[in-house]
Amino acid sequence: MVIDQLLKLYPSAKIVPIPDWKDKAIVNYRINDQWVSIVKEELDSKQRQLLELLSEREETETTNAWWQFLSQKETELPIVSKKIVKIKIIQFRVDHLESREFAYQWIRAFASFFNKIIDSFWVNSDYGLLILNDSKVVLENNELTTMVQLIDEDFGTKSQVYIGQTWMLNEELPKIFELEKQIFNQNDGTAVSNLSTDVISFMFNQSLASEKLFVVLKNTITSNSEYISMIRSLYLNQNNIAKTSKDLYVHRNTLLYRIEKFNRETGLNLKSMDDLVLCHLLLC
Template sequence: MTIEELIKLYPTGKVQQTKAGNNALSLPIAGSYFIIAKDSLKETEIRLLQQLFPEKKYPINQNKHPWFDYLFNQAAIDIEGTFRILQFQLKKPKEFLQTEWENSIKEIFPELCDFFFISENDGALIERYSKNHYALEELESIFLTLDADFDSSTVVFVGSFFPVNELLYKLFQEEQQIFKTEADTLRGKSTFSLTDVALHYFTKDAMEKSLIIQTFGKQLILTNEIQKIILSLWRNQGNISSAAKDLYMHRNTLHYRLEKFYEQTGLSLKRMDDLVFCYLLITK
């Protein structure tokens, strides 16, 4: 049964990336969940749908990983403190030294509380807060070094620090959705956090629905070259000298390209507001 067929049968249902609470039935399908309110279903319907759409089984001993049971099954957890969750996607070579890789992770993170794979390539690190926790740039260097040592390729979403309470697993579910949505949209960045993608993630739907944005997108001539310039300026916080170096372009040449773009569009990529607008146009 497809999502389209489910929607025809249950028009009040909706599709989302994460499971719903206990008052709704969450059916895993096509990498998402189809959500139906339980009070709109008969008990026999609930049992039938659960048989048709069984919950995914994870290759993990849940007794050894209380954090897994808490985050994915909402089980109780007897832990206090503030933690962040690093989600990762790991592309492995054929001859991958997984035990050595895992031992390296455990050695690198002194505040690591739990660490597990939830599939062949996806996993999570749970790290307790400390004053000396790794900054984003340090984490990027760590995983790039691991990739070089193990011939792997890793994409990491660095979650925010939150206290353990009844909201934490819900916050993790939202971070999961952000990771799934944004991991493939990043260019040239393998380790990122919420602030790297917040502007794009939280404005994407509004941008896609806006007639003004659609018309602007058709009128603007956004060549491959100007898109690379916009992305480089964005990554370098509008710094022209840094962007020119990043683009292997002379600073005066970049100035000329920016002036030509301004003449054609009325948008100055030297102004942060215009740069943000153009960045959203090419990443929507």
């Protein structure tokens, strides 16, 4: 009934099997298990808000050929140029996206950071992938972090990005991707990460995190919110006291006092990279 009324109200409205998210002149809504496409100019802001409320938030995963292959639902390789023999997979998770149109704008802005893009798509409402053609990411992690933060400021979102390694495009790729996905899923909130930044914490969580010794130590650390922010900032700044005090908006002497206090309470010296890495792992 609702779809019939929409088709009568809006001349451009039509039922489509798969929405075309790349056409910026139209908007798409999922109503009663069907996709309805409408020319954007036919809707004012209130009508669009109403249709967003009526639209079902699609939580099922995409039927994109790359995702079907990577998630091992299909065994055939996606059709690409024979020249493409290696790829890199960029994973991203985005919170607070207001609409599907908003999501498309976000992914378009994010994709502009990279070149040689084979495909970009949302897997579900907050998780998606970029597939790159053996492309070396020109930007360093800190530069990409700045870029992601700028996008989040523009869109009012909170994003996490995992930069995958370069892999051969063959039948072994899905199993490799599954591990990269697991590593990304245990990310502690870092805006941009990769195998080098996350693998140690991943291995730690797989084997030791549940041991009583580490559980007690973690509880001691997390009992004080100042310790949490201090450890994370020291780790990100590679134990640079000046940068950390600036990031935490505290005086250098105040930071040194907190480090000494932490040492007295835990026996761990955050000036030591070994101790600092251990504390960082406990917070992952």
